[in-house]
Amino acid sequence: MRSMLRAAVAIAGKPLVLSQVLTSAAGALATIFAAAFMDSQEFTRFALVNLLSVTTVGLVRSFLFQPALIRFRHDKAAHAPFSTAIVGAVLAGAVVAGGAVILGVGPWWESAVLFVGALFPILQDWLRYRAMSFDRRWDVALSDGIRLVSVALSPLILITRPDAVIYQSYLGLALAVPVVLMLIRLPRPRKVTPLREYIGPASLQLADFAIGQFNSTLPLLVLGALGSSALIGGVRFAQTLLGPLNLVFAASTTNLIADGATRGTYASTESLIHQGTRLARTLGLVAVGGVGVLVGVVAASGFELRGVANGPLVIGLTIVGAATLSSGWAGIHAIVMRLLGHQAIVTVGRACLVFASLSAFTIGYLLGGVDASLAAGFLTAAVVAPIAFIVPATVLYRRHRRGELSELGPAAAEAAQEEVELSEADSPVRGLPDDSAPGTI
CATH class of the missing domain: 1.10.357 (Tetracycline Repressor; domain 2)
Structure with a gap:
């Protein structure tokens, strides 16, 4: 209590x-x-x-x-x-x-x-x-x-x-x-x-998200149109039951973006990398335990509702849970790379992840129909996500710490500093409190 x-x-x-x-x-x-x-x-x-x-x-x-x-x-x-x-x-x-x-x-x-x-x-x-x-x-x-x-x-x-x-x-x-x-x-x-000033990074983020939909959303829509399967409902309801885990990842991602953009304590590259790495490690451990407990409880209790039977729900929790914890853990590193300015690397990683999982969705459908497609696609995504994001992030962090890379090139950094100095006088966002201030996160 x-x-x-x-x-x-x-x-x-x-x-x-x-x-x-x-x-x-x-x-x-x-x-x-x-x-x-x-x-x-x-x-x-x-x-x-x-x-x-x-x-x-x-x-x-x-x-x-x-x-x-x-x-x-x-x-x-x-x-x-x-x-x-x-x-x-x-x-x-x-x-x-x-x-x-x-x-x-x-x-x-x-x-x-x-x-x-x-x-x-x-x-x-x-x-x-x-x-x-x-x-x-x-x-x-x-x-x-x-x-x-x-x-x-x-x-x-x-x-x-x-x-x-x-x-x-x-x-x-x-x-x-x-x-x-x-x-x-x-x-x-x-x-x-104006949006045109950062249309490049925005386009890369849009491409990242759009490509990512081939990893989960589009297969569900396509498979739903190809044929009826109870596992589709099981997958969607599993995503609901995994809401607390998604909540933790979503809150952490939103916080990391907001703090990286507005907090002075995240201003240096080293502090941003340190905070992101520690956050990803902690969330990964929490997610493994959370998914395991949830699958065990639902399977042991026989829980089901009118629209979703227990069997499809347990399978949905297993495959979606694996993909969720893996992508959430790796996704923190993707956000850090975006904040450091490495938009293209994140988008390429997303494309590789989607290619692998979409291939698995397709092969699974050809070999075993809708249910096999869902299982193959989600489990492949769980395996490939850390390879697509954590591996390149580790290399980039090392290069930043050795001074081989900076968040911005010299000319861009000077221009950005001028923009900050000119806009701070007009912006209501001044003197933002750091993480130690009460009521902040």
Whole structure:
């Protein structure tokens, strides 16, 4: 009881960790509610539509929002303006609606509703990253808390009509509340660096994310279209049960990016490498234990729901758990390399990882159908991820420490310093507290 209380106090003092707890809880509850109220076929339909929506948010984030925050490490005017966010939201809505049509979700009006609902997750994410750059981390937690409340109320929708499209649309439209609240609360940046100034790194991050979808998301969508399999639902529900592990990795990644961009204690290359390496090692050990315990408990208890049987769930937990802990452990090193400016190396590593896992998905399908494809693809990803990221990261860290590499070339470093000096006078982000300050993370 005391350890739980200490953990709660620690989370309460760290808004970005609290934010990830709330986000993970909202995603997990939404999937659990869907699995509890929908039959197996409808839950699979929801899993695919929800996966499509989540993927579009990740695509827009990787191209528009996250690159701006990473650039903020050297350029305090790096913000994504509203015009950029709304274009990203409209494109995301079109992708979700179009994808729903391809998947045969339903009539045209359902796709139209999905389009509108897909706008608000993008706008909420845009404001979350703006709040991080302004060091308004409690606003991020507040936004995600409102989202959790809306999900907690969602059984009222499912009781009346357990429909996948209606439920997914509700989950998106409910985010209009935190979007409006954050628009009111957050300051506007006085200067904005145009996206074209860092279009190269942004394009590499987009390519990294897009290529990465061949590793997990696209196979699920394609396999779902090729044939029905209970393991698809098992994999998606396994991803939900692994929410706490994903939460830890997501919170750590978000923190590392935000701290690397805004904290003085992460300003030196050596401190950034040290913090990232220690974090990756700790998370890897925690993840191994967490996945093992979860698989054992679910297998021993026979736990299942209406939409997901125990057998597919145990298999899903095993293969997804292996891929999750491996990619999360290696992913911390990928973030450190991005913060150090080695965007291309990360993207090449992602391409190698995807080539290996996609080959495994294909061979598995040809030899044993959908189930064999899923097992082969996820397990291959678990093996290849450390090779693709940790090996090159180790080499780069060694070269940085020997002085053979720097974060920026001399000319770029001088230009970045001038940008910082010019923008700090106009930016509300000044004198940011370090990690020892209360209420920071």
